[in-house]
Amino acid sequence: MSEFIDLLWRERRVRIEYAWVGQSAAAGESCIVFLHEGLGSVAMWRDFPARLCAATGRRGLVYSRPGYGRSTPRAAGETWHADYLHRQAHEVLPAVLAGVGIDARRDPPWLFGHSDGASIALLYAARFADAVAGAIVLAPHIMVEDVALAGIEKTCTAYREGDLRARLARHHDDPDSAFFGWSDTWLHPTFRAWSIEREIEAIRCPLLAMQGVDDEYATLAQIRDLARHVPRTSLLEIADCRHSPHRDQSELVIGESARFIAAHPFAPRRRTSGGTCGCAAARGAS
Numbered sequence: 001m002s003e004f005i006d007l008l009w010r011e012r013r014v015r016i017e018y019a020w021v022g023q024s025a026a027a028g029e030s031c032i033v034f035l036h037e038g039l040g041s042v043a044m045w046r047d048f049p050a051r052l053c054a055a056t057g058r059r060g061l062v063y064s065r066p067g068y069g070r071s072t073p074r075a076a077g078e079t080w081h082a083d084y085l086h087r088q089a090h091e092v093l094p095a096v097l098a099g100v101g102i103d104a105r106r107d108p109p110w111l112f113g114h115s116d117g118a119s120i121a122l123l124y125a126a127r128f129a130d131a132v133a134g135a136i137v138l139a140p141h142i143m144v145e146d147v148a149l150a151g152i153e154k155t156c157t158a159y160r161e162g163d164l165r166a167r168l169a170r171h172h173d174d175p176d177s178a179f180f181g182w183s184d185t186w187l188h189p190t191f192r193a194w195s196i197e198r199e200i201e202a203i204r205c206p207l208l209a210m211q212g213v214d215d216e217y218a219t220l221a222q223i224r225d226l227a228r229h230v231p232r233t234s235l236l237e238i239a240d241c242r243h244s245p246h247r248d249q250s251e252l253v254i255g256e257s258a259r260f261i262a263a264h265p266f267a268p269r270r271r272t273s274g275g276t277c278g279c280a281a282a283r284g285a286s
Helices: 048-056 084-099 116-127 146-161 164-168 175-187 189-193 221-229 250-263
Strands: 003-009 012-021 032-035 060-063 110-114 134-138 207-212 234-238 279-283
Touching: 003 084, 012 048, 012 084, 032 048, 032 084, 032 116, 048 060, 048 250, 060 084, 084 116, 110 116, 116 134, 134 250, 146 164, 146 175, 164 175, 175 189, 207 221, 207 250, 221 234, 234 250
Parallel strands: 032 060, 032 110, 110 134, 134 207, 207 234
Antiparallel strands: 003 012, 003 279, 012 060
16 A cells, blocks of 8 residues: 655655565664656556565565655656766655655665666765665666667657557556656767766665666666676676566566575665755655
8 A cells, every 4th residue: 555755856755665575674684765767656567576575574664756656756857967867866765765764874775777767876875875774676777788778768658659558558647747857868979878877886785786688778788887886786697588587487576686685684784975855755644
């Protein structure tokens, strides 16, 4: 059952949909925060977060970013710029954690991100090194590839001419908000130069990156380059798998994720001078 909190983000009140899954974690075990893809939401994760939490014995937090799911849609005329993933990582995610009662400095969470959500996880881990226990990223984007743009253009055709809009409407209060916020940003000419390759070199937490060999939105250069910039990264290239490993190979992803988390108990790291959050949060129901 979804709940809601209110954020004051960039001088605007934003309602955030979230849900807890799994049982309360044992003492000393942090929760797992799930960060959805570019067209995702709380509902679109289906039962995967609960299954992973059951396998790890941890509690999980799932939420819909502004513009998605039952969270506040984009305002009329609002456009997202090339830094939209940075804003989600540096501003919204810290505020969501605080709003639901997670003290990330005292009990750093694990981050589990897919696609856009994986990029957000990487950006958060790079900025807030002492506020994250570890990260597992599926099909992360660290740069823009031609195959990604071609895949998004194909998805735009499916949205305009097929049943994709109707299918997304089951999971988003305003499917146009989610779809065009994502697609218009990625297809804008200025986004072609987007890259987080240098920023992620600041990551110090345990990092597991997985990607499908048959990913229709990216090549394996994404996770291989990630490992070059963050040398301690563990990589898993998954056969018979496209852009969503947690759907195409869910048992494998759960097993590897559970093993990775168990192998990396959190050890406090020296505090760094992380950035400040650009929003405030308050508990509330809507």
